[in-house]
Structures are given as structure tokens and as C-alpha cells.
Amino acid sequence: MASVSELYDVGWEEMRDKLRKWREDNCRNSEQIVDVGEELISDHASKLGDDIWIIYEQVMIAALDCSRDDLALTCLQELRKQFPDSHRVKRLSGMRLEALERYDEANKHYDSILQDDPTNTAARKRKISILKAQGKSAEAIRELNEYLEQFVGDQEAWHELSELYINEHDYGKSAFCLEELMMSNPHNHLYCEQYAEVKYTQGGLENLDLSRKYFAQALRLNNRNMRALFGLYMSASHIAASPKVSAKVKKDNMKYAAWAGTQINRAYKLAGRGTKENKCSMKAVEEMLESMQITMS
Amino acid sequence: MPIQLTSQAYCKMLLHAAKYPCCAVNGLLVAEKSKERKKDSHGDMVLCVDCVPLFHGTLALAPMLEVALTLIDTWCKENKYVIAGYYQANERTKDSRPNQVAEKVAARICENFHDAAIVMVDSSRLTISCFEPIVLIYDHHENKWKSREVTSETFEDWSEAQKITSALLEGRSYENLIDFDNHLDDLRNDWTNPVINKSVLDLC
Numbered sequence: 001m002a003s004v005s006e007l008y009d010v011g012w013e014e015m016r017d018k019l020r021k022w023r024e025d026n027c028r029n030s031e032q033i034v035d036v037g038e039e040l041i042s043d044h045a046s047k048l049g050d051d052i053w054i055i056y057e058q059v060m061i062a063a064l065d066c067s068r069d070d071l072a073l074t075c076l077q078e079l080r081k082q083f084p085d086s087h088r089v090k091r092l093s094g095m096r097l098e099a100l101e102r103y104d105e106a107n108k109h110y111d112s113i114l115q116d117d118p119t120n121t122a123a124r125k126r127k128i129s130i131l132k133a134q135g136k137s138a139e140a141i142r143e144l145n146e147y148l149e150q151f152v153g154d155q156e157a158w159h160e161l162s163e164l165y166i167n168e169h170d171y172g173k174s175a176f177c178l179e180e181l182m183m184s185n186p187h188n189h190l191y192c193e194q195y196a197e198v199k200y201t202q203g204g205l206e207n208l209d210l211s212r213k214y215f216a217q218a219l220r221l222n223n224r225n226m227r228a229l230f231g232l233y234m235s236a237s238h239i240a241a242s243p244k245v246s247a248k249v250k251k252d253n254m255k256y257a258a259w260a261g262t263q264i265n266r267a268y269k270l271a272g273r274g275t276k277e278n279k280c281s282m283k284a285v286e287e288m289l290e291s292m293q294i295t296m297s
Numbered sequence: 298m299p300i301q302l303t304s305q306a307y308c309k310m311l312l313h314a315a316k317y318p319c320c321a322v323n324g325l326l327v328a329e330k331s332k333e334r335k336k337d338s339h340g341d342m343v344l345c346v347d348c349v350p351l352f353h354g355t356l357a358l359a360p361m362l363e364v365a366l367t368l369i370d371t372w373c374k375e376n377k378y379v380i381a382g383y384y385q386a387n388e389r390t391k392d393s394r395p396n397q398v399a400e401k402v403a404a405r406i407c408e409n410f411h412d413a414a415i416v417m418v419d420s421s422r423l424t425i426s427c428f429e430p431i432v433l434i435y436d437h438h439e440n441k442w443k444s445r446e447v448t449s450e451t452f453e454d455w456s457e458a459q460k461i462t463s464a465l466l467e468g469r470s471y472e473n474l475i476d477f478d479n480h481l482d483d484l485r486n487d488w489t490n491p492v493i494n495k496s497v498l499d500l501c
Binding site: 028031065133135163166167169196197198200201211226227230231234235267268270271272283284285287288 | 318359363469482484
């Protein structure tokens with residue numbers, strides 16, 4: 001089998017830089033990380049300098065995802081040798097036990113870290129992940145709430161909690177978590193758009209109105225967010241079609257929906273330029289927009 | 298009328314699950330619209346010729362699901378298809394039962410197609426060799442979703458489905474599978490998956 005460097009014609013520096021980019025973006029493309037990382041470690045370890053330790057960590061976690069326990073153990077052993085008393089490495093040992101579904105042992109690892117260092121957030125989050133893996137969603141939610149009372153600024157945790165709530169269909173509480181995220185990240189269009197989706201799902205005229213406003217806000221922050229555009233179209237259309245709204249509200253929302261519809265058509269035309277296949281999508285979108293107009297009026 | 302799966306429908310479901318091993322995934326199954334609906338057509342199989350992968354990750358939010366259902370319904374009408382089923386693979390491999398999301402979407406599909414089925418993918422049994430079918434099929438009987446035994450009869454041609462799915466999994470074709478989420482990220486991504494469809498055809 002050809003090596004990564006042969007297949008893609010890259011040198012070790014590019015491979016190292018690619019791994020760094022994936023680390024920074026927190027990507028979970030584990031198969032690729034294992035392919036690139038394994039080759040980098042086995043062929044170019046000496047050139048990596050101190051970078052090698054963080055690469056071992058990254059590759060180890062990816063290897064767990066791919067059931068490559070052999071590779072994971074190799075990386076772990078190198079890290080243990082270099083950092084014998086490290087909590088960070090101990091957490092990796094715990095993750096390996098999790099991957100092998102030895103949850104009780106993993107929990108013991110994390111508990112011993114927490115005994116030494118009660119503020120160790122990584123160990124606490126791993127314990128919550130174990131609850132999630134075991135399907136104990138209610139407990140995971142409870143533990144995560146307790147965690148957030150102490151570590152109010154942990155955005156990753158707020159986002160995780162919002163997703164746990166969505167899976168339990170508790171849209172109100174999920175919205176609360178997203179509100180926290182929007183407050184600390186007012187320019188993040190993704191949080192706005194997700195909040196709008198949750199409000200829309202929650203249902204009811206008031207929530208639909210709120211969802212329309214936040215879809216619009218997401219578009220203001222990023223006018224290429226297709227979900228926000230579709231969301232604006234759907235929410236405005238539903239409001240306009242509701243028998244409970246005043247004539248003015250109906251008229252305004254029909255205007256918003258019409259604007260969104262035009263933008264959607266435009267976006268599809270731009271995307272479809274030159275490709276024959278996309279014409280089918282474009283036609284489907286046009287028809288969809290037309291059919292919704294009919295139900296609206 | 299119980300559903301039957303073609304190789305294309307089966308392999309695209311599994312490719313979708315394989316592309317996102319850490320997430321729940323879902324999608325729609327489409328069948329050819331039959332011209333005559335005989336009164337006593339119970340017992341005839343409904344052949345699901347294709348599937349449209351929808352989302353990965355969070356499946357329980359309404360707006361994009363509505364957009365997808367409406368858009369795909371329109372596409373179906375253009376191509377003389379009908380949405381005949383819904384598939385889902387849960388986030389946790391140990392859990393392969395249909396949840397509230399599955400039941401809600403399937404109920405929606407049932408409004409247009411009376412015998413819609415839920416197909417759950419059992420990811421705990423996903424292997425490259427595909428030596429056994431890993432889907433569970435649920436039909437709606439008396440307000441409940443009941444599972445039905447899956448045999449090689451559930452497939453138009455099981456050995457072909459097995460051969461094609463295994464080959465595509467091994468060749469990592471799932472990296473190129475497009476779902477509706479990918480389409481929303483970049484409209485040029487085609488959720489009808491013409492490239493994968495061609496690979497399937499080439500392997501037949």
C-alpha cells in the first residue's frame with residue numbers, strides 16, 4: 001500500500017502542518033489523522049522535535065477512534081516514558097480504557113486524578129462522557145449542570161449540554177445553553193442559527209417569531225449561511241400562514257419570506273452554474289418555494 | 298406492503314453510517330411510484346430503489362428536516378419516486394431502537410405513503426465484509442412500530458448488495474458520500490450522489 005507521502009506527494013513538513021491544522025480546528029477525522037500521523041511518527045520522529053509529544057497525543061486519540069489499539073498503546077507508552085507523573089497522560093490512559101469499554105477502571109483513573117487535583121476539568125469531562133457512552137443521559141445532564149455551576153465559562157461544556165438537551169427533546173433548556181453561548185460569542189453566526197432552530201422546533205407563535213429574528217441575525221453575521229436563509233424562509237412563511245396573526249404581521253412576514261426565497265433561488269443559481277446535475281436541485285427548490293407560496297396566501 | 302431494498306439503497310445507508318461513526322445519521326428511502334395501485338396489493342413488496350442521506354449529528358431539530366422533506370418530495374415527484382421509508386443509525390452502537398425522532402418522521406411520511414417503514418442500521422454489526430444484513434425493519438401496526446424479521450428476501454439481490462457494499466466500504470467511498478447537511482454547507486454538494494450511484498452501477 002502506498003504511503004501518504006507517495007499518494008499525495010507531500011513532505012514530512014506538510015504532514016506535520018496538516019496535523020497541526022487539524023489539532024487547531026479540533027477535527028475528528030480520525031482515519032486521516034492515523035494515516036498521516038502513523039507515517040510521520042515511524043519515518044520522521046527525529047525531525048519533529050518537541051512537537052512529537054503533542055502528535056503522539058493526537059494520534060493516540062485518533063487511533064482509539066479507529067480501533068487501532070496497537071498504535072494507541074505505542075503512543076501512550078512513549079508519553080508515559082517521557083511524562084511519568086502527568087495527569088494529562090493519565091487521562092489518555094483513562095481514554096484507552098474507555099475505548100475498551102472498561103468504564104469502571106477508567107472512572108478509577110479519573111477519580112484518582114481528581115483526588116490529586118479537584119479542579120482538573122479534563123477528568124471531570126471524561127467522567128461525563130462515560131455516562132453519555134453508557135446511555136445514562138439524565139445523569140450526564142445532571143453532572144454537566146453541576147460542572148457548569150463551577151466552570152461557567154466553559155463553552156465546549158455549554159454546547160455539549162445544549163446537545164444533550166436537544167436529544168432529550170428539552171428545547172427550552174437547550175435554548176438557555178445557547179443563550180449563554182450567544183452572550184459570550186455575539187458574533188458567532190452558528191450559535192445564532194442553532195438557537196433559531198431550537199426555538200423553531202420548540203414551536204408556538206412566539207418562539208417562531210423569535211426564531212425568525214435569530215435566523216435573520218445569523219444572516220446579518222454571515223450572509224452565506226444557507227441554514228439561516230432557509231430557516232428565515234420557513235419561519236416567516238409559517239408566521240404568515242398562521243390564522244392568529246394580524247394583517248400587518250402577515251404582510252411583513254410574507255415580505256421576509258419573499259426576500260428569503262429570492263436569495264435562496266439566487267444562491268442555487270450561483271452554485272448550479274456549469275453543472276448539469278445541480279439543475280435538478282435548482283428546479284426542486286423553485287418548485288418548493290412556489291408550493292409554499294400557495295399555502296401561504 | 299413490506300419494503301425491499303436494492304443494493305444501491307442498502308449500500309448508501311451503510312456508507313452514510315460509516316462516514317460518521319461518531320454521530321447519529323438519518324435519511325429517507327425512496328421507491329418508484331407504481332402506476333396502478335391494485336386493491337389487493339397487500340403482500341407485494343415495495344422496492345426501495347434509492348436512499349437520500351439527510352443529516353448527521355443532531356437529528357432532532359425541525360427546520361432543516363422540513364426543508365429536506367419538502368425539497369426531496371419535490372425531487373421525487375420529478376423522478377416518479379415516492380418517499381417510502383426512513384432510516385437512522387443511532388449515536389451509540391449499542392442502541393438500535395427507533396426513537397422519538399424516527400417515529401415522528403416516519404409518521405409524517407405515512408401521511409403520504411401508507412406503508413412507510415423505519416429502517417434502523419445496527420452499527421454494532423457493521424463490518425467491511427458485510428457478511429450479514431445489519432438492518433432492522435419496523436412496520437406500523439395498530440399504532441405501534443413492530444420489527445420484522447430480515448432475511449435475504451428483504452433484498453432485491455442480497456449477494457450483490459453484500460459484494461457492492463463491502464467493496465465500497467473497503468475503498469473508503471464513504472468519504473465522498475454527500476448528505477443534506479453537506480449540501481447545506483455547500484450547495485454544490487449533490488445529495489443525489491451521482492458519483493456513488495455510478496460506482497454502484499459499475500460494480501453490478
